[in-house]
Amino acid sequence: MKRVLFLCTGNSARSQMAEALLRHYAGDWFEVYSAGIEPKGIHPMTLKVLAELGIDASQQTSKSLQVYQGKLAFDYLITVCADAERNCPYFPGQGVRLHWPFEDPAACEGSEEVRLQKFRQVRDQIAARIRAWLDELGLLTNTPG
Template sequence: MTKRRVLFLCTGNSARSQMAEALLRHYGGDWFEVHSAGIEPKGVNPFALQVLAEIGIDASHQTSKSLDVYRGKMTFDYLITVCADAEKNCPFFPGQGIRLHWPFEDPAAFEGEDEAKRAKFRQVRDQISARIRAWLDELGLPSHHL
């Protein structure tokens, strides 16, 4: 079976796209080869890694990458933007496949104490998780690790 290739795209590739990459790999890794990138990569946000670890997902191996790492080098069955900026500013590139837009609030932009920031990251993590599981259902694919 050939895995479908997915690219999650966000502005900074620091939080939403990183969480989406880890969550889809966790729930649908048998069905998908998952990547993420940013238009202006900023490094992986430590809160994203922390809230993923809380639910048993180790994403410490993931890195923040530019869209240029993939453009012209790899084709994707799905390109999924997870923020309005990426949706607006993502150029078309050959091999992008089906383009989807799943907008989520940027938890990295939230101001407050660390515990309040962590709570915002958990909220967005759970929204992304629910969207991915719903998408797997829409595609008729079983989701693992529910």
């Protein structure tokens, strides 16, 4: 199995969503991890919008990038925010490095409904990007909806 690490600043929303979605779509092909440059804990709305798709991410935890440095080699390192792309150190043995920038839903201000809509929007953008990537790799035809 190929190892994938999704990296963002806080490991609270985007990278957590990406971890859960890739595991959901292609967990038979990938070992999936996520981390943050400065982990802040998983945002409750992250878990809520994933649960709306039937994905239980409640066992995922917010982790620092240092948990993996020098311990695991990754076939793919995917940054999901500009800060992580700028500040991610080089990983010895690192495979392909990709950058998929997404807006931080945790930074959205407004009512609960406005913030929830932003989390859903970003979740759907991440899901679409993951599915496009799986298609590029020739795996999409074998993944569940």
